[in-house]
Amino acid sequence: MLLSLCIxxxxxxxxxxxxxxxxQEQAARWLALAGTSATxxxxxxxxxAFAPGEGAFQLVERISWIPSIGAEWxxxxxxxxxxxxxxxxxxxxxxxxxxxxxxxxRIKEFxxxxxxxxxxxxxxxxxxxxxxxxxxxxxMLVPMFFLIGVWGGPRRVYATIKFFLFTMAGSxxxxxxxxxxxxxTTDPATGLHTFNLLLATEQSQFPLAVQTWLFLAFAVAFAxxxxxxxxxxxxxxxxxxxxTAGSVILAGVLLKMGTYGFLRFCLPMFPGATxxxxxxISILAIVGILYGALMAMVQKxxxxxxxxxxxxxxxxVMLGTFALNLEGLSxxxxxxxxHGISTxxxxxxxxxxxxxxxxxxxGDYGGIAKVMPVYATLFMIxxxxxxxxxxxxxxxxxxxxxxxxxxxxxTYAVFGTAGIILxxxxxxxxxxxxxxxxxxHEENLKLKDVTPREALIIGVLVVLAIWIxxxxxxxxxxxxxxxxxxxxxxxxxxxxxVIVP
Amino acid sequence: MTTVSSQDLLAILPExxxxxxxxxxxxxxxxRxxxxxxxxxxxxxxxGLVACGAAAIGNWGQGGTVFExxxxxxxxxxxxxxxxxxxxxxxxxxxxxYLKMRSMRLSEYYVVLILAVFGMMVMVxxxxxxxxxxxxxxxxxxxxxxxxxxxxxxKSAESGMKYLVMGAFSSGFLLYxxxxxxxxxxxxxxxxxxxxxxxxxxxxxxLVAGIALLLVGFAFKCxxxxxxxxxxxxxxxxxxxVTAFMSTGPKAAAFVxxxxxxxxALEPASPLWATxxxxxxxxxxxxxxxxxxxQTSVKRMxxxxxxxxxxxxxxxxxxxxxxxxxxxxxxxxxYALMNLGAFAVIILINRRSDSGYAFDDLRGIGFAHPVLxxxxxxxxxxLTGIPPTAGFFGKLYVFSAAxxxxxxxxxxxxxxxxxxxxxxxLRVIVxxxxxxxxxxxxxxxxxxxxxxxxxxxxxxxxxxxxxEQLLRVIALASP
Numbered sequence: 001m002l003l004s005l006c007i008x009x010x011x012x013x014x015x016x017x018x019x020x021x022x023x024q025e026q027a028a029r030w031l032a033l034a035g036t037s038a039t040x041x042x043x044x045x046x047x048x049a050f051a052p053g054e055g056a057f058q059l060v061e062r063i064s065w066i067p068s069i070g071a072e073w074x075x076x077x078x079x080x081x082x083x084x085x086x087x088x089x090x091x092x093x094x095x096x097x098x099x100x101x102x103x104x105x106r107i108k109e110f111x112x113x114x115x116x117x118x119x120x121x122x123x124x125x126x127x128x129x130x131x132x133x134x135x136x137x138x139x140m141l142v143p144m145f146f147l148i149g150v151w152g153g154p155r156r157v158y159a160t161i162k163f164f165l166f167t168m169a170g171s172x173x174x175x176x177x178x179x180x181x182x183x184x185t186t187d188p189a190t191g192l193h194t195f196n197l198l199l200a201t202e203q204s205q206f207p208l209a210v211q212t213w214l215f216l217a218f219a220v221a222f223a224x225x226x227x228x229x230x231x232x233x234x235x236x237x238x239x240x241x242x243x244t245a246g247s248v249i250l251a252g253v254l255l256k257m258g259t260y261g262f263l264r265f266c267l268p269m270f271p272g273a274t275x276x277x278x279x280x281i282s283i284l285a286i287v288g289i290l291y292g293a294l295m296a297m298v299q300k301x302x303x304x305x306x307x308x309x310x311x312x313x314x315x316x317v318m319l320g321t322f323a324l325n326l327e328g329l330s331x332x333x334x335x336x337x338x339h340g341i342s343t344x345x346x347x348x349x350x351x352x353x354x355x356x357x358x359x360x361x362x363g364d365y366g367g368i369a370k371v372m373p374v375y376a377t378l379f380m381i382x383x384x385x386x387x388x389x390x391x392x393x394x395x396x397x398x399x400x401x402x403x404x405x406x407x408x409x410x411t412y413a414v415f416g417t418a419g420i421i422l423x424x425x426x427x428x429x430x431x432x433x434x435x436x437x438x439x440x441h442e443e444n445l446k447l448k449d450v451t452p453r454e455a456l457i458i459g460v461l462v463v464l465a466i467w468i469x470x471x472x473x474x475x476x477x478x479x480x481x482x483x484x485x486x487x488x489x490x491x492x493x494x495x496x497x498v499i500v501p
Numbered sequence: 502m503t504t505v506s507s508q509d510l511l512a513i514l515p516e517x518x519x520x521x522x523x524x525x526x527x528x529x530x531x532x533r534x535x536x537x538x539x540x541x542x543x544x545x546x547x548x549g550l551v552a553c554g555a556a557a558i559g560n561w562g563q564g565g566t567v568f569e570x571x572x573x574x575x576x577x578x579x580x581x582x583x584x585x586x587x588x589x590x591x592x593x594x595x596x597x598x599y600l601k602m603r604s605m606r607l608s609e610y611y612v613v614l615i616l617a618v619f620g621m622m623v624m625v626x627x628x629x630x631x632x633x634x635x636x637x638x639x640x641x642x643x644x645x646x647x648x649x650x651x652x653x654x655x656k657s658a659e660s661g662m663k664y665l666v667m668g669a670f671s672s673g674f675l676l677y678x679x680x681x682x683x684x685x686x687x688x689x690x691x692x693x694x695x696x697x698x699x700x701x702x703x704x705x706x707x708l709v710a711g712i713a714l715l716l717v718g719f720a721f722k723c724x725x726x727x728x729x730x731x732x733x734x735x736x737x738x739x740x741x742x743v744t745a746f747m748s749t750g751p752k753a754a755a756f757v758x759x760x761x762x763x764x765x766a767l768e769p770a771s772p773l774w775a776t777x778x779x780x781x782x783x784x785x786x787x788x789x790x791x792x793x794x795x796q797t798s799v800k801r802m803x804x805x806x807x808x809x810x811x812x813x814x815x816x817x818x819x820x821x822x823x824x825x826x827x828x829x830x831x832x833x834x835x836y837a838l839m840n841l842g843a844f845a846v847i848i849l850i851n852r853r854s855d856s857g858y859a860f861d862d863l864r865g866i867g868f869a870h871p872v873l874x875x876x877x878x879x880x881x882x883x884l885t886g887i888p889p890t891a892g893f894f895g896k897l898y899v900f901s902a903a904x905x906x907x908x909x910x911x912x913x914x915x916x917x918x919x920x921x922x923x924x925x926x927l928r929v930i931v932x933x934x935x936x937x938x939x940x941x942x943x944x945x946x947x948x949x950x951x952x953x954x955x956x957x958x959x960x961x962x963x964x965x966x967x968x969e970q971l972l973r974v975i976a977l978a979s980p
Contacts, residue, residue, distance in 0.1 A: 066969045068976065069898075106868065135888040142887060145927070149935045157935050161927060168923050172916035175897070179904040179912070 002046055003061055003075040006085065007123045009039040010092070014115035017108055025107045029100060032111035036092040039118065043089040050082055052474075055481035057128060057198070070187060070194035071131035079482030080263055080333060081125040083475060084256055087340045088125065091252045092118045094457045095245035098348055102244060102355050103151060110151055113143035114245065121253050125260065130178045130195040134171070137257070141167055144246070144254065152241040159234075159241035166234040170221035177217030181269065197264075201489075204269040208276070215273035218266050219281075225258030228281070228318055229288035232311050236295075239307035244351030247303065251310050252344035256336045259317045263333070267321070268489045274324070275490070281322045282405075286415045288315030293422035297429070302353075303360045305430055306346045309386065312419055313339045319416055320401035324490060328404020329483040330476055335397030337475065338468060342386040342394060345461040349379050352454050356447055362430060367439035372449045376435050378458045383431050385465040387424045393468035505568070512567040512574045515556040515582050516626075519619040522549025523612050530608040546593045546611045550618070554586030557622075562977070566628050570690055573628045573761075576978025580830065581625040581757050588750040588837050589618040594953045595845045596742045598945075603740065605651055613650075614746070617643035621754035625761075630679045630689040633758055637675070637722070640751055641668045648739040648747070660738025667721065667731035675718030681711030691766035698769035712773055715762065722755040723811050726784040733792075736804035741851075741858075744800065745844030748807040749837040756814055756833060764821055765980060771821065779819050779911060786812025786918045793925050799847050800858040802925055803840070806884065809922060810836055816908070816915050817899045823979055825902035830975045832899050835883065835891035835964065842880040842957045846873055849944055863929055865938030872951055873944065874933050876958040881926045883961050886919045890965040898968075 013035025020028050050058055057076030065073045077085065095114065103110050120143070123136030141164060149160035178195070185203050187194035194200075206214060224231045235255075239247050267274050292312030299305040317339070320332025352375060353368075354360050369376035385392035388399075398420060406413040439445055450458070468475060510517070522545065529541055561579045566572060592614065600610065620640025627633035645668060649661015683689050685708045686697045702708065717728065724732035736744045763774065789809030796802040814836075817829035850866055850873065851858045867874030883892030896919060900912040964971050 066967075066972070068969060068972050069901075109868075135893075138888050138893070142882060145930075146934065149931060157931055160935075161924070161931065164927060165920065165924060169917065169920040172920050173913065175916055176900070176904065176909065176912050179897075179901045180909065182901070183905050 001061065002042065002049065003059055003077060003126050004073070006039060006042045006046065006089070007075075007119055007126065009042060010035055010115040010118040010122070013038075014112050014119070017112050017115065020108060022108060028108045028111055029096070032115060033093070033096045035115055036089070036096050036118065039122070040089040040093050043086050043122075046077060047082065047086060050077065050478065052478045053481055055079065055483075055485040060128070066131075069131075070182075070190070070192050070196075072129050072194075072196065073132060074129035074196060075126040075132075076128045077126060079479040080260070080486075082478060083333075083337050084125045084253075084260060085122055087256075087337055088118065088121045088253045090460070091248060091340060091344055094344070094348070094460065095248050097453060097457050098248065098351060099243070099245045100453060102351065106150065110147070113146045114249075117143040117147065117249065121249075121257070124257050128197045130182065130197055130200060132195075133197070134175060134178055137171060137174075140254070144250070147246045148238060148242045151243040152246065154241075155237070156241040159237040162234045163238040166224050166231070170224035170231075173217045174221035177214050180214060180217075201268045206270065208272045211270040211273035212276065215266055215270040215277060218261065218270075219277070222258040222261035222266065225261070226255060226314050226318060227258070227311065229284050229291055229311065229315070232288065232292075235311060236304055236307045239310070239347075240301065240304050244347060244354070247307075247347040247351075248344045251306075251347060252340035255310065255314055256340065259314065259321060259332070259336055262318070262321055263329070263486065267324075268486050271489045274322075278322050278324065282319055282409070282412050285315040285318035285322070286412060286419075288312065289319070289416060289419035290422065293419055293426060297422070297426040300362055301360050302362060302430065302434070303347070303350045305362075305426065306343060306350060309346075309423065309426070310339070310343055312423060313343065313386075316398060316401055316416065316419065319405055319412065320397075323401070323404035323408055324487070325404050325407055326480065326483060326487060327400050327407065329486065330480050331397050331400025331402075331404055333479050333483065334468070334472065334475060335394075335401060338385070338393040338397045338465075341461050341464050341468075342382055345382040345458055345465075346386060348454075348457055348461075349375070349382060352450060353447075357443060362433050364441060365434040365444060366441070367435070367437045368444050368447055369435035370439065371445060371447045374455065375450045378450070378455070378462060379435070380431065381462050381465065382458070383427045385469065387427050388420055391466070391469045393465045393472075395469060396472045509567040509572075512560065512563065512572065513626075514560065515553045515586075516619055516622050518549060518553045518556055519615055519622070522546065522553070523615045523619070525549070526608075526612045526615065530612075533608070540597070542608055542611045543593050543597050546615060547590055549615060550586045550589045550593065553618075554583050554590070557582035557586060570692065571629050571632050572626050573980075574626075575980055577757070577830070577980040578622075578626045580975060580978040581753065581833075582622050584753065584834050584837060585618050585621045585625075585750055588746065588753075588841065589614065591841050591845075591953055591957065592742055592746040592750075594949060595745070595841075595848060598947050598950055599740065599742045599848050603651060605740065607650070610647070610650060613643045613646050617647065617746070618750065621750055624754040625757040627758070627761075628691055630682070630691075630762070633762070634672075634676060634679065636754075637758070638672060640754065641672065644668075644743075644747060644751060647743040648735055650743065651740050654738075656738035657740060658738075660735045663731055663738075664735045667735075671718050671721030671728070674714050674721065678711050678714030678716075678718055681707050681714065685711060691761060694766045695769065698767065702770060704773075708770070709773060712767060712770065713777075715767075716774055716777060719755065719759050719762070720781060723752060723759065723815075724808050725781045725811055725815060726788040726808065729785070729789070729808050732808060733801060733804045736807070737798070737801050741800060741844060741848045744804065745841050745848075748804070748844075749840050752807070752811065753833040753837060756811075756818075756829060759818055760826055760829060761980060764818055764826060768821065775819065775821075778815060779908070782812050782815035782819055782911065783914055784812070785809070785815060786915060790918050790921045794921065796925070797860060798858045799851075799860055799863065799929065800844075802860075803843060803847075806922060806925065807840065809918065810840075810884075812918070813896060813899055813915055816903050816911055819908060819911065820899075820902040820906045822902055822906060823976075824905065825899070827972060827975045827979050828895070828898035828902045830978070831968070831971060832895035834971070834975075835895040835961065838957050838961050839880045839883040839890075839892055842876060842954060842961070843884065845950070845954055846877040846880070849873060849946060849950065860928065860932055861939075863932040864936045865933070865942055866944070867930075867933035869938065869942045870944055870946070872946070872955065876954045877933065878930055879958040879961055881929055883965065885923045885926045888965065889962065891961045891968070892965070894965050894968045
């Protein structure tokens with residue numbers, strides 16, 4: 001029942017929150033913190049119970065839900081979802097802490113939606129039933145819609161509607177795909193159609209033409225979420241307008257649902273079509289890497305800069321996934337976690353100065369390293385981890401991705417490397433303009449350095465960044481067996497030799 | 502010599518109870534004059550409807566036909582009779598407040614409403630085309646009166662008039678179609694028609710014309726594009742409680758009749774009409790949605806969106822399997838609850854009769870009036886088709902039936918349409934929660950009204966999360 005508990009805890013806390021009187025703002029915050037912390041502890045228990053070295057799903061739970069259509073409450077965790085779940089629950093705790101002082105109105109409602117969102121996110125990663133997966137996927141939309149639309153910046157309504165419509169348009173196509181797969185999957189135990197993901201993967205022997213359509217139906221939904229160029233246009237708006245916690249979750253977790261979807265559904269279920277789409281997606285990924293980096297370079301708003309850097313980073317993740325070899329896949333999965341840590345932390349960091357000055361424009365700062373030394377240090381470490389400095393997390397992920405990419409197409413790898421250089425350019429350039437030089441604005445002279453609460457939030461992420469950078473083995477050793485299972489799908493279908501030289 | 506057995510009479514007990522209620526209402530209204538019995542009519546109506554619902558449930562599971570094959574007594578009709586009783590009850594619960602607000606004190610309102618429900622029940626029970634026509638006309642005449650009920654309001658009067666003319670027109674089509682079909686088959690019974698067609702029919706102009714005219718008649722009644730043009734004006738002009746009622750109950754009755762006639766009796770001749778219905782479905786959902794996008798009044802938006810929903814329901818008719826029929830029935834039940842609920846909320850919010858249900862009236866309602874905000878959001882999200890609501894499951898189920906039958910393009914078009922619909926439903930939520938009201942928003946909320954809203958939104962959530970029970974009931978009832 002451990003996995004169900006991870007999903008239920010935030011939802012139950014959200015319901016409890018409804019009974020707290022409106023004026024008890026502090027109580028609402030503490031309750032939300034307690035709920036997310038309990039969820040985090042539950043996911044740690046999952047981690048403890050997880051047997052490394054095994055690729056198959058573990059801690060599987062299976063309860064009949066809607067028997068007449070063969071939908072089951074079917075959960076499980078493997079090396080692919082394990083760390084994404086941990087990342088979600090950790091970032092959620094940090095987000096509640098991070099919103100402690102900067103969410104000042106409708107506090108109860110904010111936490112209510114945030115907790116619902118957490119339920120949806122964990123549910124997406126744990127679902128082994130296509131129906132449950134789709135429900136969770138859609139369930140997340142609503143709280144995110146409110147989080148951006150009610151607590152966001154000045155253009156929040158535009159951003160939130162755009163976010164909602166883009167995601168919804170993608171997911172309805174996926175629903176048709178899911179239904180098609182459903183009607184071609186039979187549960188041997190009952191003889192009825194089933195949404196069971198394991199059976200669906202096992203029985204998916206579609207002709208290539210059908211695979212292509214199905215791949216596209218799923219891929220559009222995932223590509224929008226990733227977001228893969230050219231489906232990315234909702235992202236800078238949503239990121240910029242969302243409150244800090246929203247941006248952190250958006251970058252840290254929601255984008256991963258797209259890349260996770262590719263890994264979990266597209267690759268294993270439609271291997272033939274996957275191979276066919278490798279060039280197209282790789283090229284789009286590279287375009288995303290370069291485009292995201294170039295756009296980031298010209299941003300005047302730090303938050304928008306970080307948002308565009310996400311487009312570039314997720315391009316890397318996609319490139320690694322579609323290298324279709326173990327190095328690429330594990331690099332890409334690790335990079336998903338890294339991006340959650342580094343970009344999550346960057347959004348927190350941007351939030352820190354925004355709370356103090358209510359501006360995020362690069363031009364409004366300069367020289368603040370003098371007044372905020374601790375902040376400047378933390379920012380530096382995170383920026384370097386995002387750039388991919390050896391010894392920090394980003395390096396390991398990017399290195400593996402490039403290794404995997406190089407193994408099947410060296411040209412792609414060269415373009416990818418260019419993206420890393422560009423990342424260094426825009427982040428370091430921004431860092432220099434914000435932190436170094438003379439203090440030009442008088443208001444900045446009195447800026448307070450990070451509070452212990454803020455230092456704690458970012459400190460946790462810094463520790464993780466260093467840990468993964470120095471000793472990634474605990475992560476990789478748990479991921480790789482499951483990734484190997486994904487790759488066996490390609491060997492079974494006789495495709496692997498096409499890709500792996 | 503035809504004899505009527507006690508079994509026959511028992512089978513039409515729910516309908517008889519309604520007629521009794523209508524008579525009681527007329528008597529009570531006579532006695533009421535000069536006394537201070539304001540609440541008596543709605544109370545009698547609710548008691549009558551609940552009794553009727555209970556009788557429909559009590560009748561459940563008999564199966565077969567009575568009155569020599571003229572009237573169905575199957576679970577399907579019991580299910581819809583129960584649903585109509587619920588729709589009727591909710592409409593009555595929402596009505597007194599609205600009638601008071603609009604100073605409509607004509608007591609005939611409840612009588613006519615009950616008669617409309619009676620007509621709907623006859624429609625779903627009909628086992629031959631003439632009984633169907635009888636039910637349809639009873640329902641329609643009652644609706645013409647209801648639509649024009651606010652006599653002194655020009656829009657309402659126009660609505661009643663337009664509905665009358667268009668309704669008469671479509672009844673003409675229907676009757677003509679019935680006549681032609683009778684000429685070919687020699688019977689108006691669904692069973693005989695089905696038998697005749699499955700024995701290998703001869704393709705003749707009479708048969709084709711009969712089916713075509715029947716289809717046009719139904720399309721008018723269901724407000725399917727391109728026979729929809731009367732409905733937005735009628736919906737817009739009618740008193741809002743009536744609009745809520747019209748867009749749910751009578752629509753459901755028309756769809757059940759469509760399923761019985763086209764989905765079952767005319768099924769063997771489906772090559773003749775399937776393509777036409779497919780196009781009706783595509784046009785209906787697309788046109789309804791696109792026009793709904795551009796509305797400035799919430800009431801009109803809901804009216805057009807109701808056309809779009811008719812399109813989704815037609816997808817179920819096209820799919821034509823048992824599962825599709827269960828799906829359509831589930832969708833109709835879910836739609837009735839969420840649409841009635843949404844209308845009920847806008848009735849409360851829009852207190853000034855002159856503002857015409859402008860979107861702007863919704864500003865800031867969400868946080869100012871949590872019960873209205875939350876229930877409205879549930880209804881809208883359900884109409885959009887977001888899980889875990891009844892609307893999501895209804896859509897999923899209808900479209901899955903279509904995918905199973907290989908109508909994948911139809912499913913894709915339908916689902917893309919729901920993404921379009923998300924835009925205008927969301928607009929309401931955006932206004933409720935993400936914009937500031939002009940001045941204080943005070944909304945009077947009678948307790949029973951609020952209770953009805955909360956209960957319906959909870960049901961929308963519950964049958965969305967746990968659809969199995971309802972599905973099982975419908976599957977047992979499936980014709």
